[in-house]
Amino acid sequence: MASNILIAVTGSISAYKIADVVSALTKQGHQVQCILSASAQQFITPLVLETLSGRPVKSDLFGADISGTEHIDLARWADVFVVAPATANVLAKLALGLADDLLTTVALATRAPMLIAPAMNTVMWEHPATQGHLQTLQQRGVGVIDPAAGTLACGEVGIGKLAPIPAIVAAIEAALVQPATDLAGTTVLITAGPTTSPIDAVRYITNHSTGRMGAAMAEEALRRGASVRYVLGMDKGVVRPVPPRDSASRFTLVEVQTAEEMAQAALGFLPQVNGVIATAAVLDYRVATPSTNKLKRASEAVALDMVPSVDVLGALKDAATSQWFLGFAAETDNVEANGRKKLEGKKLDFLFANPVARSGETSATGFSVPTNGGTLFRAGGEALALPVMNKTELAKRLWDLIA
Numbered sequence: 001m002a003s004n005i006l007i008a009v010t011g012s013i014s015a016y017k018i019a020d021v022v023s024a025l026t027k028q029g030h031q032v033q034c035i036l037s038a039s040a041q042q043f044i045t046p047l048v049l050e051t052l053s054g055r056p057v058k059s060d061l062f063g064a065d066i067s068g069t070e071h072i073d074l075a076r077w078a079d080v081f082v083v084a085p086a087t088a089n090v091l092a093k094l095a096l097g098l099a100d101d102l103l104t105t106v107a108l109a110t111r112a113p114m115l116i117a118p119a120m121n122t123v124m125w126e127h128p129a130t131q132g133h134l135q136t137l138q139q140r141g142v143g144v145i146d147p148a149a150g151t152l153a154c155g156e157v158g159i160g161k162l163a164p165i166p167a168i169v170a171a172i173e174a175a176l177v178q179p180a181t182d183l184a185g186t187t188v189l190i191t192a193g194p195t196t197s198p199i200d201a202v203r204y205i206t207n208h209s210t211g212r213m214g215a216a217m218a219e220e221a222l223r224r225g226a227s228v229r230y231v232l233g234m235d236k237g238v239v240r241p242v243p244p245r246d247s248a249s250r251f252t253l254v255e256v257q258t259a260e261e262m263a264q265a266a267l268g269f270l271p272q273v274n275g276v277i278a279t280a281a282v283l284d285y286r287v288a289t290p291s292t293n294k295l296k297r298a299s300e301a302v303a304l305d306m307v308p309s310v311d312v313l314g315a316l317k318d319a320a321t322s323q324w325f326l327g328f329a330a331e332t333d334n335v336e337a338n339g340r341k342k343l344e345g346k347k348l349d350f351l352f353a354n355p356v357a358r359s360g361e362t363s364a365t366g367f368s369v370p371t372n373g374g375t376l377f378r379a380g381g382e383a384l385a386l387p388v389m390n391k392t393e394l395a396k397r398l399w400d401l402i403a
Contacts, residue, residue: 002029003176006078006112008103009049011039012085012119013153014162019044021084022052024169033074035059035103037090061102071102075110080175083107084145085119085162088130094142095133113175117145117168122158141245145171146370146390167390179244182403184225189273189323190218191266191280191312193233195259199304200291206235208367209281213328215241216395217277222247224399229269230254231262233280237368259283259309266316275324278313281367285309317346326350326402330366332358336375336383343377350402351377352386364388376401 005025009015022032032053036046046057058074060066067073075081083090083103090103094116099105107114116137124130125147138144145168148161162168192214196206211232218228218241227250230241234255243251252269256262259282270276288305295302313327325348331338332355339353354374356366365372365388373388376398386397 002031003079004031004033004077005172005176006033006035006074006081006106006110008035008037008081008083008106009040009044010037010083010085010087010090010103011042012087012162013043014085014119015040015043017162017165018084019048019052020165021168021172022049024165025172026053028173031055033058033077035074035106037101037103039087058102061105071105072109074102075106075112078106078110078112080115080172081107081110081112082115082117082168082172084115084117084168086116087118088120088124088127091116091118091130091133091137095136113143114141115143115145115171115175117163117171118147118160119162120147120160121152121154122156122160125158125160135242138242143171143175170393179223179225180403181225183221183399186221186225186275187227187229187273188221188275188277189229189231189266189269189316190214190221190277191231191233191262191282192218193238194235194281195233195262195283195309196235196257197259197283197286197309198290199287200293200295202294205283205287207281207283209233210237210239210368211279212239212370213372213391213395214277214279215239216391217279217398218251219244219392220395220399222251224403226250228252229273231256231265231269231280233257233262233282259286259312263310263312263315266312267319270316270319270323271321273323275326276313276316276320277326277328278316279328280312281330282312283309313346317348324349324402326352326398329353330356332356339375339377340383343379347379349379352398353377 009018025032033055034049034057036059093104099108145163149159150161193211194206194209196204198204223244230253254265285306286309288307327348329339329342335353335355343351354365372391376384
């Protein structure tokens with residue numbers, strides 16, 4: 001089905017790549033209207049986008065041939081509004097609700113779903129101000145097409161490259177599709193993030209989990225109409241889910257630190273839910289007797305007495321009545337064998353097993369990365385391999401399979 005797609009281009013070296021986005025969308029039958037910011041015109045000419053879209057590019061808010069309500073007309077015309085590439089400057093303006101040019105005025109006037117595809121230097125991307133603006137926009141329901149990692153225009157290597165063209169096109173297509181409501185009336189419990197174990201008053205043990213996979217599963221469940229009870233292990237860098245528009249009333253979040261706290265909170269929610277998704281990276285061991293004071297430096301080796309921590313997933317399964325269970329297993333070795341063993345040992349309905357990097361290595365799957373891939377095991381069914389993809393897309397695929 002043809003749709004009206006409004007694409008706003010801002011002043012980034014990657015602006016030229018939007019020509020391919022426009023070309024792909026028009027070949028699929030969509031109507032594409034482009035807006036160029038003043039700085040974007042330093043990187044790509046209006047003629048290129050006009051030729052590919054078949055529509056005159058818009059840039060000015062005022063002019064002899066411009067209607068006083070053109071920004072309103074464009075805002076109402078759009079079925080989806082995309083800002084790509086989105087610079088740090090425009091992210092700040094959008095977050096603050098500034099409206100000093102055509103692009104930002106249309107952004108403030110439209111009720112269409114909004115997508116942003118950031119592109120900038122890694123330091124700018126990681127700056128607390130930029131991340132704060134992104135969080136503000138996400139809380140308003142704006143979709144973010146995550147930038148990629150690689151060699152930047154300045155020669156540095158890091159996160160900040162414009163997302164690949166197919167990823168941008170796919171995100172736009174997804175935004176045009178009405179979300180499924182196959183989970184309406186369902187309540188799910190999701191455990192996510194790491195757990196910690198204190199050593200003394202200031203030190204603790206944890207792992208590399210950020211909770212990003214759990215957040216993606218929660219956001220997709222909310223998008224499909226479910227209610228979500230979310231128990232999140234907290235540590236530095238942990239990602240909280242951002243409920244999609246109009247779903248906040250169906251979302252409850254409890255923050256915990258230890259495995260024991262996670263088990264207590266999760267068991268409290270269990271009678272309310274239809275199913276359990278256990279993405280949390282729970283520590284298998286805890287310090288037996290943490291010091292209430294700060295331990296002082298010693299010249300000799302210090303031994304920590306470690307004992308098994310509570311098995312959160314096992315405790316939930318033991319207490320379950322009719323709930324279904326999806327577990328997650330992060331493995332460095334023998335991923336499929338260990339995944340199948342956990343599925344059968346804990347008597348789960350589903351288990352997703354993925355490889356994680358060994359110490360000193362890096363991986364496109366697992367902790368602290370935006371992508372994941374692995375194998376979905378089903379009790380009494382065939383295993384299904386899922387390739388590496390963005391965790392948001394993986395969450396959609398997993399919900400499609402288990403919903």
